[in-house]
Amino acid sequence: MRRELEILAQIDDFLEGRISKEELAKELEDVQNLGEHIQTQKALKVAMKKDAFMQQSKNSLSKFKLIKTVKTALVVITVLAAVIGVFFNQNQNANLTNSNTVKEKELIIAISDSLIKTQYFEINNLKDTLIVTNEGIVFFIPKNGFITGSSPIYQLEIKEALSPAQIVKGGLSTLADNDLLETGGMFKISAFQAKMKIYLNDSSFIDFFVPTTNPIPGMQGYKGELNHNGEINWTKPKKLENPLTPANIAHLDFHPPKYREYLKNKGWMNKRKSWKDSVYFDLSQINTSDKLYKVKDTLFNFTFKKLIPPHRIKSFWNSTFNHTLLATKEFENRMPLIHEIGDERILNLYTTNLNEKLYKIDSMAIELAPEEFKNEFIDWYCLKQGKVPQAKSTQSLMKLEKALKISELRQGKLKTSKKFLCYRGKLMSWDLFYYFNIDVPLARRKAIIDNDNARYKRLSQNFEKEKTTGSKLTKAHAVPIRSHITIKIKNAEQFKRKMCFAYLLRKDAYTFEKLAIKDGVLNIEHQNLKNYNLAIIGLNKGQHWLLIPNEIENGSVELILESEGDFNKKVNQIGSSNRFKISLTNQITKANKNKSTERLIEISIRLQISKAIYTYSIDTVIDKNYINVYDKSKFTIQTMDYDWISRRAAEIPTKKSNEINFIKGFLNTKEYKINRFTKDRFRVGVFDDKGNDVLKDKFYLASRKTDEGTRQQNISFGWSIKDEATLLKGIYNVKLYYDDRIISSKTLKVK
């Protein structure tokens, strides 16, 4: 540092009391008029403080004047109408209290405040501002959102805890009184100007986006109230708004994943977007065979198994559809799935219902989606994502896009998912200065899904049963055994009070139950401990001590010093949970499959019974001598009407065909969607009276197609008899299978 700056530094140290007058004189003995330097520097310091004081005072004066004006008005109004005046007074005072009152200094300080690092942001109240925290939480702060003094500049202090390691190191738990909550993340925002707390205007709010790779439906926002120990209890849950995340549609990516993959392999990903788009839209030479869509272009040559024509994508991928649900991150997230299915009808649901809430369109898509893709739409549906919020300016949209991009990059460090998913919500003035937690009560989570619709009935029946036995979770965890475990921590005395604690972390949910350690002893009284992992933590002077026992049992343990990286890794490993989501999805799939299976078995049985009862119900007669005369002997499968009242199909086909060559089977359209993607699941068997399937021996498959041009409800199998083959006289049973189940049976007589 230069000599002049050194002089300033030394005088600063003296004025702050870090060095004595004698020491200063010794250090600066070569400086002339040292006294004057000191006085100048002192005056500058005082002037800065006075300036800040003056601004504060002016703010206080404004508030004082406002109160005075209101009081004067009240006097006038009271004279005119006493009752109304009282109401106005109450109303006005409440507003002032909410928006303007500076809260008294809290005597109780949250333990977490000292454990969680603070991030600082300086904000200009005259501009819309977007900030991205270290873990990727995005906050949108509107201009003129805060009530500030004469200066528009203020400071935000943010604390966050998203990962298990952060939650545990921050001493946070997910308990609302005695109810266990499953969390999506926690944070705290405080706002200051010149060391004074400031609040939002009554009509303003802060939008937040908390990233997640495992969105759980039914999440609410909880407020963290401090108890006398400085621990946080979560209270006052409020529903999270679930608006969509708007974006400029030109910046979204609606290309099929396969196209993107192709570009990547060719090394063309960095080409201009307009180039990539124009090539994609020009893919016109699409040839289809039975299974594949071949695309040949001067540059491109690849195949799709399923395809939505590029011109369909082009029809909505333009600025006309900005500020609609198509111009949102949420819709962008659904496009890869829509491309994979390749069914334009599903795309149409989204493009033709722009005024509908997104989750309602998802529910329609569930109906149309093939079996293997239904669960993905169910997951989207459960998130209950709504509509596009009020339009933001183009500039704000650009800022939001940039912020979300940064959030994705920051998330990319920890997460593997490429989709940007987040919990959305709003913070009002009274949410500031408190910890905010996004949770759903574990017990309620299943019930929320159950309430959605009848396809989860099986799950809710289980849930209802478990309620009466005292357990709040799935059948698998239903046994309520209460355990008493005592664990002595040998090296607990080296940690300060409250810096040594334990956590019970559910194996199948993102919950954090904090347990106190008293005098080096951890007492656990809990039911179903086998559903939990235990982590015992000690924090001391920036060091992290940890023990994760293999079993939760009585004994004596010692915490081990870990590096911060290892600590985070180990805690994140046992704390993170995709498992509940997976197990829930499996149960839903199982429930659905069970339903389908039941119906199929029922139909099979009925068919078999009918054959026994109506043995000689002959559907088609073929003359052996003429079997090769006809061009083809076809087994044509057609759909039948579904009886919506009795919710059953007319299962016993009895109609005889007027055409000798055709055997008509009837299908239940509800169960068996017939289209080019499902035709592979149908097959035919032709059984002689000995029960041998003679189809492959005697016939060859000439064609298999659906009537896509019409109702997409008919499927035709063209099995032609082989040239040298013949059918012996007798009764043949022609069966139609869907996967492995008989769904139709016909009798063919060869005479």
Next chain:
Amino acid sequence: MKETQLIEKLKGNNEQAFKLLYKYFPKIRSYLLKFGASKQEAEDIYHDALYILINKLNDPSFILTSSVNTFLFGICKHKYISLHREKKKNIDLDLDASLTQDIEAALKEDEKYEMAKLAFQKLDENCKKLLKAFYVDGKRMKQIAQIFGFGSDKVAKTQKYRCLEAAKKFYQLKA
């Protein structure tokens, strides 16, 4: 609240007590307006007076011999006079000698800070923010480095002293 309680609370920087000082404002303002002060001038003078009062109360050697209201009144009158010397003869100071002495001493000291304040205001915005962050908000160098995007706390410290040097130069020019 009794006056003694008010003074004690003001010494303890109690926000509620500070807000109560504004009850004296309307009368003082109307007095100043009567003698030709503008509304803005009256507000500025009153804020100055508050600052001087708080400063004095925190000085262990100072003993307030009058009521808070009288002291504030006195400061405001003197302050106004010093701004508009020609109006001196029209304003009846009507204060006892010792109080006048205290007020005059306080005002003289305040004049130095006024010049320093002007020098501070000549700095560019970033310098003002940086110095405020350290001297007023009490932030540490590490925090300041983070907020202002400096490479390290040492860089932040050097920058702080550069800003202080600039302010000092402005102050010396004024003086």
